[in-house]
Amino acid sequence: MPESHREPPPNLAAEATRSGAALRAKLAQQLEAPDGRPLAMAIEDSIVLSLLRRVLGTLFGVLRTNFLLVRGEDAEVFGEFNRKFTLLDRYVLDLSADPARIFDRRIALALGVMLDTGERR
Amino acid sequence: METAEQPLRITPDMLLSRRLDFERRMRRVPPVTLAIIGVLVVIFVAEASRGALASRAGIVAAGALVRERVAAGEYWRLLSATFLHGGVDHLVGNAIALYILGMICEHALGRGQFVLLYVASALAGSLVSLLTSPGPSVGASGAIFGLQGAAIVLFRTQRDRLLLRDRRVGFVLLIWAIYTIAGGLLTPLIDNGAHVGGALGGTLVARRLHPVVLAPLPAEQAARVRRLLWLVAAMLVYTVWGWMGS
Numbered sequence: 001m002p003e004s005h006r007e008p009p010p011n012l013a014a015e016a017t018r019s020g021a022a023l024r025a026k027l028a029q030q031l032e033a034p035d036g037r038p039l040a041m042a043i044e045d046s047i048v049l050s051l052l053r054r055v056l057g058t059l060f061g062v063l064r065t066n067f068l069l070v071r072g073e074d075a076e077v078f079g080e081f082n083r084k085f086t087l088l089d090r091y092v093l094d095l096s097a098d099p100a101r102i103f104d105r106r107i108a109l110a111l112g113v114m115l116d117t118g119e120r121r
Numbered sequence: 122m123e124t125a126e127q128p129l130r131i132t133p134d135m136l137l138s139r140r141l142d143f144e145r146r147m148r149r150v151p152p153v154t155l156a157i158i159g160v161l162v163v164i165f166v167a168e169a170s171r172g173a174l175a176s177r178a179g180i181v182a183a184g185a186l187v188r189e190r191v192a193a194g195e196y197w198r199l200l201s202a203t204f205l206h207g208g209v210d211h212l213v214g215n216a217i218a219l220y221i222l223g224m225i226c227e228h229a230l231g232r233g234q235f236v237l238l239y240v241a242s243a244l245a246g247s248l249v250s251l252l253t254s255p256g257p258s259v260g261a262s263g264a265i266f267g268l269q270g271a272a273i274v275l276f277r278t279q280r281d282r283l284l285l286r287d288r289r290v291g292f293v294l295l296i297w298a299i300y301t302i303a304g305g306l307l308t309p310l311i312d313n314g315a316h317v318g319g320a321l322g323g324t325l326v327a328r329r330l331h332p333v334v335l336a337p338l339p340a341e342q343a344a345r346v347r348r349l350l351w352l353v354a355a356m357l358v359y360t361v362w363g364w365m366g367s
Binding site: 047 | 149289290
């Protein structure tokens with residue numbers, strides 16, 4: 001079996017909650033295990049772009065919402081979920097900063113779909 | 122049957138650790154920027170309470186930029202006009218832009234260099250405005266365009282040391298600047314000369330400044346910044362003196 005399809009622990013079903021703890025005016029989604037243990041958080045990648053988007057709108061599509069995936073106390077960045085500036089929608093889920101594959105790829109994919117849905121794209 | 126994977130070529134973009142995350146540790150409460158916004162608000166309240174917004178004569182008396190008055194020796198108007206605004210929406214729009222761009226530039230350059238950049242951009246905006254329009258003209262947008270130009274220069278010149286997502290900020294700021302200047306061409310009420318002048322001034326000044334976000338300011342340059350800040354202080358005193366005496 002390819003490692004990217006590795007089974008998660010049986011009780012590991014991610015639950016996403018919009019977090020009010022994002023003090024940086026950023027949209028944030030926190031992933032929690034069923035026992036409430038935080039797994040990771042998806043936050044907008046740039047406070048500057050976030051503020052500009054609130055003021056300018058999408059600015060001809062140049063201002064897009066991209067996300068960083070962070071975990072731990074020091075908010076270690078272990079992945080990104082980005083929408084590319086292309087005619088046909090193209091999304092890139094980049095988990096190359098998690099080479100040990102600590103974060104389950106299936107949850108990352110589901111998170112990407114959820115983030116995109118949350119952005120009403 | 123498994124096939125051998127192709128070797129992966131390492132590109133500079135993969136070496137994230139060598140690059141700086143510009144926004145990491147960037148203050149959401151930039152003190153100098155907020156102080157300037159506070160000054161703009163206080164001056165606007167004073168403007169409105171004295172009826173300066175009611176007529177052309179009122180705004181000129183309040184310190185607006187007018188070519189013939191500057192030619193007559195009222196050079197303090199080059200700076201005083203950049204602290205005035207023509208209405209609430211004008212003030213709020215400029216304050217929001219100043220907050221965002223000030224947050225970037227104050228983080229990138231430090232407080233001293235940021236003040237130099239702001240004042241130099243304001244002066245450059247006023248000078249080009251004088252060349253392109255007889256006035257009266259008011260607003261901080263020349264200085265704000267200077268900050269925008271400086272930020273674009275920073276993200277461009279330091280692109281090899283910043284993360285890709287930070288470089289995107291520079292691209293967005295460039296599109297925003299072009300969009301705003303193009304919009305300014307469509308209406309005579311907008312002083313595009315101040316916008317273009319401020320942007321040019323900020324762009325030129327930024328090339329002489331040292332991004333402290335990447336490395337500490339060298340002692341020699343820090344001393345030069347302190348000397349120039351004294352010059353800025355003297356200019357502000359002269360502006361206030363002219364303002365009060367008008």
